[in-house]
Structure formats: C-alpha cells, structure tokens
Amino acid sequence: MGPISISPTHEQRYRDQHLDLDFEHKTASLDARPLGLTRKEYDLLALLIQNVGDVVTREALLLRVWGYSNQIRTRTLDVHIRRLRKKLGAYSGVYIETIFSVGYRFQPFRAPKNVQHLPSVMAIGA
Amino acid sequence: MGPISISPTHEQRYRDQHLDLDFEHKTASLDARPLGLTRKEYDLLALLIQNVGDVVTREALLLRVWGYSNQIRTRTLDVHIRRLRKKLGAYSGVYIETIFSVGYRFQPFRAPKNVQHLPSVMAIGA
DNA sequence: TACACCTTTTACAAAACTTTTACAAGACCC
DNA sequence: GGGTCTTGTAAAAGTTTTGTAAAAGGTGTA
Numbered sequence: 001m002g003p004i005s006i007s008p009t010h011e012q013r014y015r016d017q018h019l020d021l022d023f024e025h026k027t028a029s030l031d032a033r034p035l036g037l038t039r040k041e042y043d044l045l046a047l048l049i050q051n052v053g054d055v056v057t058r059e060a061l062l063l064r065v066w067g068y069s070n071q072i073r074t075r076t077l078d079v080h081i082r083r084l085r086k087k088l089g090a091y092s093g094v095y096i097e098t099i100f101s102v103g104y105r106f107q108p109f110r111a112p113k114n115v116q117h118l119p120s121v122m123a124i125g126a
Numbered sequence: 127m128g129p130i131s132i133s134p135t136h137e138q139r140y141r142d143q144h145l146d147l148d149f150e151h152k153t154a155s156l157d158a159r160p161l162g163l164t165r166k167e168y169d170l171l172a173l174l175i176q177n178v179g180d181v182v183t184r185e186a187l188l189l190r191v192w193g194y195s196n197q198i199r200t201r202t203l204d205v206h207i208r209r210l211r212k213k214l215g216a217y218s219g220v221y222i223e224t225i226f227s228v229g230y231r232f233q234p235f236r237a238p239k240n241v242q243h244l245p246s247v248m249a250i251g252a
Numbered sequence: 253t254a255c256a257c258c259t260t261t262t263a264c265a266a267a268a269c270t271t272t273t274a275c276a277a278g279a280c281c282c
Numbered sequence: 283g284g285g286t287c288t289t290g291t292a293a294a295a296g297t298t299t300t301g302t303a304a305a306a307g308g309t310g311t312a
Contacts, residue, residue: 076271202260
C-alpha cells in the first residue's frame with residue numbers, strides 16, 4: 001500500500017487462470033510459481049498487460065520501458081520478448097502475439113470452450 | 127516502529143520451526159541456540175522480519191537501520207547481510223532472499239510439503 | 253594504554269542482468 | 283520464386299549490482 005491511493009479504480013493486479021501479476025509488488029507467477037522476472041522483463045510484461053487486447057507498438061514499448069526516443073535501432077526489445085516467452089513456457093503462444101511491423105499484443109488466457117463431459121445422459125448404448 | 131508502540135497488536139516475537147526472535151529483549155536464537163547477534167545485525171534482521179514476505183528496499187534498510195539518507199554509496203549493508211547469513215548457517219538460503227537491484231526479503235521457514243500418504247480411499251481395485 | 257569487540261571501508265571477485273552482434277527464419281510484396 | 287524488410291535466436295560483450303575477505307576505523311573498558 002503506497003501512501004496515497006492515486007486511483008481507486010486502478011487495478012492492483014492482473015489475474016487469469018494461469019498468470020498472476022501483482023503491480024504493487026512487481027511480481028508475477030505462473031500456475032502459482034514465481035516467474036522470477038528481471039526488472040526489464042517485468043516492465044515489459046506489465047506494460048503489455050496494462051493494454052490487454054490492444055497492440056502496443058514497438059515505438060511505445062521502447063519509449064516507455066527503455067526511454068528510447070524514436071529512430072534507435074536495437075534488438076533489445078526482441079531479446080526481452082524472447083526471454084519473457086521462454087519464462088511463460090507453454091503459454092507464451094497464448095499470451096504474447098507478434099503484430100508484424102507494428103508491435104506486440106497481450107491476450108488473456110481464455111479457458112478453451114469446454115467440451116462438456118457432463119454425465120453422458122445421452123450416451124449411446126448405455 | 128519507534129519508541130512508541132503504535133499498535134497494541136504488535137507482535138512481541140517472531141517464531142517458526144527454527145528461528146525465534148524476541149523483539150522485546152532483542153535476542154534471537156536458532157534451533158534453541160542463542161544466535162549472538164550484534165546490535166546492527168539484530169536491527170537488520172528485525173526489520174526484515176517485521177516485513178516477512180515483503181521486499182524491503184536497500185534504501186529503506188539503509189535509512190531505518192543506519193539513518194543514511196539516500197544517495198550514499200556503501201557496502202556496509204551487504205557486509206551485514208553476509209554476517210547475518212553466516213550466523214543463520216544452513217538456513218540462510220531459506221530465510222534471506224536477495225531481490226536484485228531492489229533489496230532483500232525475509233521468508234519464513236516452511237515445512238516441506240508433506241507428501242501425504244493418506245489412506246488411499248480411492249485406490250482402484252481395493 | 254592495551255585489549256576486545258563491533259562497524260565501516262576498500263578492493264576485488266562473482267553473479268545477475270542488459271545490450272549488441274551476427275545470422276537464421278519468417279512475412280510481405282512484386 | 284526472388285527481393286526486401288522484420289522478427290527470432292544464440293552467443294558474446296558490456297554494464298551494474300552483490301558477495302566476500304581483509305584492513306582500517308571506532309568505542310568502550312579494564
């Protein structure tokens with residue numbers, strides 16, 4: 001708890017079925033295991049998550065995470081994205097999407113449409 | 127916490143399976159053996175323990191244990207952490223965690239998850 | 253003063269993290 | 283498909299932070 005609550009509606013955390021990101025403590029965990037993100041990795045993921053569902057341009061990421069003004073050519077963003085994906089393991093494909101020539105987009109985990117194996121009332125041959 | 131007891135519910139001591147810290151008498155023992163902490167060592171450990179589970183920044187530690195205002199470059203904190211760890215012996219890894227570029231965090235001792243060999247009520251073929 | 257004990261500094265080693273490099277792989281357009 | 287631009291990747295290089303041993307500095311006390 002910071003001394004002043006800036007915005008009552010400001011989300012303290014992101015959470016879905018697998019990923020949990022605590023903005024206050026700057027920690028992240030996947031399936032209840034601490035993800036052990038480095039500072040830059042966290043900043044990057046946090047910024048993407050704060051724009052869930054929206055593309056964040058490379059330009060914006062480089063500016064807000066690195067403070068790089070435009071026109072700087074570097075691969076550091078890509079390298080960090082890669083390490084983030086690695087730590088997200090099997091879910092990386094679900095979460096981080098590349099938008100060619102634009103940037104990246106974070107997508108929340110959505111439970112796969114459950115092919116409901118309800119009691120097979122209608123099972124044939126029962 | 128300064129000279130005044132702010133909260134009536136303020137814990138008098140910290141205790142887990144191995145470590146016991148008495149805030150009132152400012153003493154600590156590990157597996158029932160007095161730890162023989164020096165003043166600064168005690169203050170440091172106490173501050174960390176008063177924030178169990180939370181990261182305490184280097185800045186905060188330097189301010190509250192040493193009274194150092196910001197922007198002072200010193201390795202004295204690290205040296206004290208080292209001596210604390212030494213005295214905590216085999217448990218140091220469990221208790222004191224380094225958060226790179228941020229500070230340190232005290233974690234309580236947790237008994238290893240007991241692989242409960244409960245009666246296999248649901249065992250097949252029983 | 254001499255001693256014992258504690259704290260801080262110093263100087264360097266080691267570890268953690270970030271950025272660059274160099275090239276492979278993929279995407280887009282003709 | 284060929285050409286070009288963008289992204290992915292592994293490894294090296296660079297930077298910053300932390301760990302450590304030893305020396306130096308303080309403080310209290312007999």
